[in-house]
Amino acid sequence: MEKNNRISEYLFAKMGPSDRGPTTTEETSAPIEYTKLKIWIMDNTLLVITLAGVISGITVGFGLRPYNLGPNALVIISYPGELFMRLLKLMILPLIIASLIAGSASLNAKMSGKIAIRTLLYFVLTSMFNAFLGILVAVLIHPGQSDFKDNYEKVVHNRDHNILDSLLDIGRNIFPDNIVQAAFQQAYTVYVEPENVFVNNSAAHESERVLVRMVKYRSGTNTLGLVFFCLVFGSLLGTLGAKGQVVVDFFQAIFEVIMKMVTGVMWFTPIGVSSRKLCHNLVGLLQQCLWVSFYIS
Secondary structure (H helix, E strand, O other), rough: OOOHHHHHHHHHHOOOOOOOOOOOHHHHHHHHHHHHHHHHHOOOHHHHHHHHHHHHOOOHHHHHHHHHHOHHHHHHHHHHHHHHHHHHHHHHHHOOOOOHHHHHOOOOHHHHHHHHHHHHHHHHHHHHHHHHHHEEEHHHHOOOOHHHHHHHHHHHHHOOOHHHHHHHHHHHHHOOOOOHHOOEEEEEEEEEEEOOOOEEEEOOOOOEEEEEEEEEEEOOOHHHHHHHHHHHHHHHHHHHHHHHHHHHHHHHHHHHHHHHHHHHHHOOOHHHHHHHHHHHOOOOOOHHHHHHHHHOO
């Protein structure tokens, strides 16, 4: 009997009116939306603080433009951004070498060969297309400088460079003669005027200099040569089996360390981006934005 009374009291309590009132969608949706927003912010913390850095840099930059800060102040303001870019460039070379060697060593030679061929074809085709499109658009729009077109026409008339030289330069960069030099220089073809060499032009009744083709090196990482070398090195390293496993583990450990370093550097993105945006605003970002937006459109 006592048990039945307890059950009845429980049922009446559940079915009876509640002091809190009915639960509505409006009351429960706010905490749920807040929770989702909080989770999204926690998952994308780097993106949020980077956007905050961009906005703050633009805002402060436009606020300081009327004060006409001197060159020393601009250098100090842009200094964190410069250090950030240097850190990013510092990570590129070891990341490429370690990742390609460790990755290609885990594949068989046949698969690595297919990857190398596809990478080469992709690089050649995209490089040719990008070069053609970039030169075409730059000549038509000549962004950044009003006198770019005149200077470009003067350079074009004094330069005898063709598509053959570009293709030959790609081959020279694929097979570098010095792997250490490939880390900071790449080959390119130029035409120079040799000393005391003249050819008589009977049609024009005047003498003109003969341009001689020469291969020189300019500053810049030879990425194509490093990729080729690392793929071949890693593929042959994978064929050694247990004998080369120590070297494979070494490059895998380097890759993991570099990735941790890159992750740490990326957390300085808000400071670097804010610094560069601030400096660009102070030196006239509006004009640059107009040129770049017109160029992109």
